[in-house]
Amino acid sequence: MILGIECTAHTFGIGIVHRGKILANVKDMYKTEKGGIVPIKSAEHHREVAERLYIEALRKSEINEKDIEAIALSNAPGLAPCLLEGLRFAREKARKLGIKIIPVNHCIAHLEIGQSIGAKDPILLYVSGANTQIIAFAGEKYRVFGETLDIGVGNFLDKFARHIGCGFPGGPFIEELARHAKEENMIYIELPYVVKGMDVSFSGLLTKLQQLFDSGIDAGQLSYSLQETAFAMLVEAAERAIAHTGKKELVLGGGVACNKRLQEMCKIMCFERKAKFFCPAKELLTDNGAMIAYTGEIMLNAGISVNFDKLDIKPRERTDEVEVRWK
Ligand code: AMP
Ligand code: MG
Numbered sequence: 001m002i003l004g005i006e007c008t009a010h011t012f013g014i015g016i017v018h019r020g021k022i023l024a025n026v027k028d029m030y031k032t033e034k035g036g037i038v039p040i041k042s043a044e045h046h047r048e049v050a051e052r053l054y055i056e057a058l059r060k061s062e063i064n065e066k067d068i069e070a071i072a073l074s075n076a077p078g079l080a081p082c083l084l085e086g087l088r089f090a091r092e093k094a095r096k097l098g099i100k101i102i103p104v105n106h107c108i109a110h111l112e113i114g115q116s117i118g119a120k121d122p123i124l125l126y127v128s129g130a131n132t133q134i135i136a137f138a139g140e141k142y143r144v145f146g147e148t149l150d151i152g153v154g155n156f157l158d159k160f161a162r163h164i165g166c167g168f169p170g171g172p173f174i175e176e177l178a179r180h181a182k183e184e185n186m187i188y189i190e191l192p193y194v195v196k197g198m199d200v201s202f203s204g205l206l207t208k209l210q211q212l213f214d215s216g217i218d219a220g221q222l223s224y225s226l227q228e229t230a231f232a233m234l235v236e237a238a239e240r241a242i243a244h245t246g247k248k249e250l251v252l253g254g255g256v257a258c259n260k261r262l263q264e265m266c267k268i269m270c271f272e273r274k275a276k277f278f279c280p281a282k283e284l285l286t287d288n289g290a291m292i293a294y295t296g297e298i299m300l301n302a303g304i305s306v307n308f309d310k311l312d313i314k315p316r317e318r319t320d321e322v323e324v325r326w327k
Helices: 039-061 080-097 106-117 153-163 171-183 203-214 219-245 260-273 289-301
Strands: 002-006 011-018 021-029 070-076 100-105 123-127 132-138 141-147 249-253 276-278
Touching (some): 002 080, 002 289, 011 039, 011 289, 021 039, 021 289, 039 080, 070 106, 070 289, 080 100, 100 289, 106 123, 106 132, 106 141, 106 249, 106 289, 123 219, 132 219, 153 171, 153 203, 153 219, 171 219, 171 260, 203 219, 219 260, 249 260, 260 276
Parallel strands (some): 002 070, 123 249, 249 276
16 A cells, blocks of 8 residues: 655645555645635645545545555655645654655656556646646656746636636636637637747737736637637647657646646547547546555555655656656
8 A cells, every 4th residue: 555645736635546546535725715825825734634634545445554555755846835744744654654755756646647547658748737748758767848938827827817807726717718608609819829849838828818808808708719729739739749759648637637628629639640548537637645656656666765764855856857767
């Protein structure tokens, strides 16, 4: 049994995995009334919910804590105060149980969990609040083939949503507005489309959208046009990564991947490319402890673990810095 802890940003999650099977996956998300994440507050949230979730995960999976073989911890990348809180909790448990810790890179976990639904060697389109990356395994490492040059696509959606008076998270509001606009046959408005090689950029698009909204254009029509433009950029970059690497699978990850229109566009692209499309269930798409436990188990099977007192956090670890000894 591997117990996984997710703690990198707003979500504190605990998952329990045994031989690739997910036995529990519980989480609690730090939310704000207004504005974005305050790292210290999010860390306080993690501290408050950790023990409760730990007990809940053990109960759900019907195991005793003595059955835990090792603890997988998302020690990178992320917000330092949140990572430290996860580290503190993981250390406390590892010391008490006399077991080791497996340090897991959060972005790679989003990719590895794709295996639980059948992906073998995929391209990951990882679209979350802070991260927007296209990742794949090549030349002994997980490499970033493309990424945002400024803000993450989720933050972009949230910023526009805030501008038009919607709360956080903004993505689901925009999806709803866009769906209605489509049903009402609203016309697509041409917007800046920025793909540079396999990288994307959203800040110019955001400014344009804000200006159009301020000039009186309908929020629904803008949301619809926004989705068609921003998602087409992501899908183009992902398609180019597929073409470049010759890989035949695409996996989605991150909160924005919950968006049905993005899923649909990915599906169409994969169909046209004769690639397989994998979209994990919502609870595995968004930040969660099960993907950390799942990845941790694979790593442990390859002999990777450290003593709890040797482990540190790596807030800025890049995906391609991780030494991949388990493949
Ligand atoms: P994450 O950082 O992976 O937890 O994802 C959070 C981001 O996902 C936020 O920016 C949300 O606005 C965004 N998000 C959540 N649901 C949706 C959705 N249905 N459509 C678009 N974005 C979404
Ligand atoms: Mg994430």
